[in-house]
Each structure stands twice: as structure tokens, then as C-alpha cells.
Amino acid sequence: MDTRIQFRVDDETKRLAQQMAESQGRTLSDACRELTEQLAEQQRKALSHNTWLTEQVNLAFDKLDSGKAVFVDNDSAKTQMAERKAKVCNRGRQ
Template structure:
């Protein structure tokens, strides 16, 4: 027995089932809405990451193109891998020493 507005109301099994279906549909709609909101957030984040990756790729391509243009124009100097690695290690050591002070 349930009371509605101060009156006693006996629900038939069919009425109980209908009210349960309504409750389940309402819950499903809430879940669907939350899922849609989460999908939008994920899509926006994915879109943001895609744009950032595209920008970084474009910047890298521009740097590589400038380096080759400089080398072809005779303004650049090609450095062997071992030499470049040694120069970078020296540069890193100077930075680490500076940061330790």
C-alpha cells in the first residue's frame, strides 16, 4: 500500500511494473545524458591534442626545412652525429653545473 496525497493507493502488479519502467527509463536517460557530456569532453580534449600535435609537427617541419635551406645555401655547417652528441653533452654539463650553484 502506498499513500498519495493522503489517500491510500493500492498498486496493481501492472502499475508497479509501469512505475518501475518509468524509473528505469529516467535513470537510463540520466546515464545517457552524462555519457553524452563525457563524450563531448573527450572529443574536445582529443581535438585539442590533435591541434597541438599538428602545430608541433608543422613547427618541426619548418625547422628542418630552414636547416636544409641554410645548408644548401652554404650558410650552414653539417655536424657529424658523434660531434653533435659530444657538443650536447658539454652543453648539458654546463647547464647542470649552473643549476647546482
């Protein structure tokens, strides 16, 4: 089922927007529809990422609660990150 969206803009904005849409071979309605679809797709991606992130956080807490979590001291973490960064940088040079 399709839904109708209405909003107001001043006449000059509408005229210029119509000119731009027509120069691209489409109607202003088409352009508004495409923008709405793009916004919806961005929201779908954000929701998907939020779901994934929530799952990752829950898995981390489950690991902590089960006693399987491994903690790394700050110096070791810095060293590991420096090694990973160097490895990534070296891949680009090969």
C-alpha cells in the same frame, strides 16, 4: 554549427559509464563531449608541432642549399652535447 556523434556500446558499459559520469556531477553526454574536445585539442597541438617541424626542416635544407650550413664531426658533437647536458644538470643543483 554542432554535429551529432553516435556510437554503440553494450548496455553494461553504458550503465557503468553513466554511473561514473553522474558521480562526477555530469552526464554521459557531457563526458563524451569533453573527451572529444580533448582529442581535438591534442590533434591541434600535433598539427601545430608538425607544421613547426616541417618549417624547421625546410629552413635547414635552405641553409644547406645556400652553403651556409656548418657541419660538425661526431667527436665535436659528442663533446658539445656533454657540455650542454652538464650545464643543464648544474642548473638544477643551484
